[in-house]
Amino acid sequence: MNAPIPELTDRMRQIFGLVVEAYLERGMPVGSKMLAGSVSLSPASIRGVMQELEERGLLTHPHTSAGRMPTETGLRLFVDGIMQASLPGAAERAAIEAQIRDRPVEEALEAATATLSGLSACAGVVLTPRQELRLRQLSFVPLSPGRALAVLVGADGSVENRVVELPPGTSALALAEVGNYVSSRLAGMTLAQAEARLRAEITERREAIDAAAGELVASGLAAWSHDAAQRPVLIVRGQANLIDDAAAADLERVRRLLEELEDRQEIAQVLEQAREAEGCRIFIGSENRMFALSGSSVIAAPYRGSDGAVVGVVGVIGPTRLNYARVVPMVDFTAQALTRWMA
Template sequence: MHLSPVTELTDRARDVFRMIVENYLGTGVPVGSRTISKLPGINLSPASIRNVMQDLEELGLLSHPHTSAGRVPTEGGLRLFVDGMMQAAEPSPAEQAAIEGKLERGAGPIEDALAAATSVLSGLSACAGIVLVPKREPVLKQLGFVMLSPAQALAVMVGGDGSVENRVVDLPPGVTPAALTEVANYVSSRLCGLTLQQALARLTEEIGAGQAALDQAAQELIARGLALWSEDGSKRPVLIVRGQANLLDQAAAADLERVRQLLDELEGKQEIARLLDSARAGQGMKIFIGSENKLFALSGSSVIAAPYRGGDGKVVGVVGVIGPTRLNYARVVPMVDFTAQALTRLMA
């Protein structure tokens, strides 16, 4: 169905539509003509308002739930409102202080500050807060191998941040327990303190120059271990979610199946992380409403996300909220934007 832009609506239709959307977003319940007729600034009878509502419904901007005489905005109507009619309200000084107060960069990992910011954003917006953390290439501290059988070994990879990864790897032909010790010694003396990319580059360089003092099997085993760790790092969840309980409000009681679906979707962090990752390419806010993104087609949820930047000005992560399509966009959009700006200052 073709949706008319705001400029194609009459002044009366635009006023009635805006009032319906704002009332619905505030209450979460269908809006009737009598409710609109009692609002200040509208000089129309309920009958005239019903006629306008019918026109808006025919345009695909409103829908008419079977169990109610009122109307609710469609996803297309919400998109029209957000893009062309919404009057955003800046976060209050108290809200700004609450967000910034959680971003004190202490001695702990940056993830702690990001999680704290996500929690306060969740509380202020009454949504689930989400943040895509900066991807950091791990630094190699130790890479050792414990022989399990002539054909397999347990690779133990320790990062500079204390993270440990254990994986079973297939051994190249000819590897002995003594060779495994030789490999560990080489990594400790030559590759410790390097990123994975740097370690692979040095290994390749020293092999090419004949300086590695490793046989072919040992060289191949180190390369396998580094590649395996790199693959693990790319699959590791990089999404922090806080405040899922905020989605279980009173209005959700009548739509528990939708909420259950959304909570299930939040469990699939990698899918949401990929969605947020698409916001990295943008220069500003991204708003996904309902089925505009197939991930939330069933739950009818909205995502508001904004990128934040590192000290070099490049986008390093994304922060935002997930909630029902009826969330208060005028209040939440600038709140997410402020949080992204605060995170950018933190990362500088």
């Protein structure tokens, strides 16, 4: 845990803000000569202030002769206490709202994410509202006398496999029959609906299906339904924005970030942490375990449904040197626009 940061003098605060702003704009360490025209101090005096800021853990330098750049602690201080954020411009607001107007839910979310990605020059991400999987087909592949592989195909084409333990005496024929019944009679239902219908059929003995096999399948449908309800759907757009001119000097970091973006479940867990936030939640570098190695930041904000409950999270992922003053209000506005549209 970082030690408390002592109060900064007005001069230190001014120099620190200028260094961070210049670094976020250029992506390169900032020297004293670069700031000399912005403050009434000599380069030597500016270097002295920079040295004090470095001793406090707010600035660092990649090598002795280089200028300074903010540490993650410094970026956190800048974002929380110095940054001057403003609303996105009228053109940006119009571009975001235009993409979500008169579209189905998933198309609107994809379009909003792509637009946010383009405007922020980051990867755009959104957790979509959870939707129940609808059943298309269920089949079983025997593995051993006591085990089988259950293969569930959803109406959206998704496929899930699970190894299940079979009740003693369950035959391959019984499994095939109950699988055929589910596929022919329950297709199109949600997993919860299919489970309820199957249990009713078993109880009332209206179908000639093996009770033990039927109960096994009903329990499996219940477990699948619960898992699906807990598993958010993630949309990622604009990964190519992460490969800019500045990225050429740090290809290893970009490679790591692109690899991390492939792990949708981990990203979803990061975004889930923003569900309870009042506005934007900002994770800088190692503040989040997943993006610690690539040195990346996540800015995310929740959006709400017609009942006022949080239904998803929208945000961006990019390098720690992204323009927070511009991107934070942009993400916040996108979340507000999605909330208005869903209401």
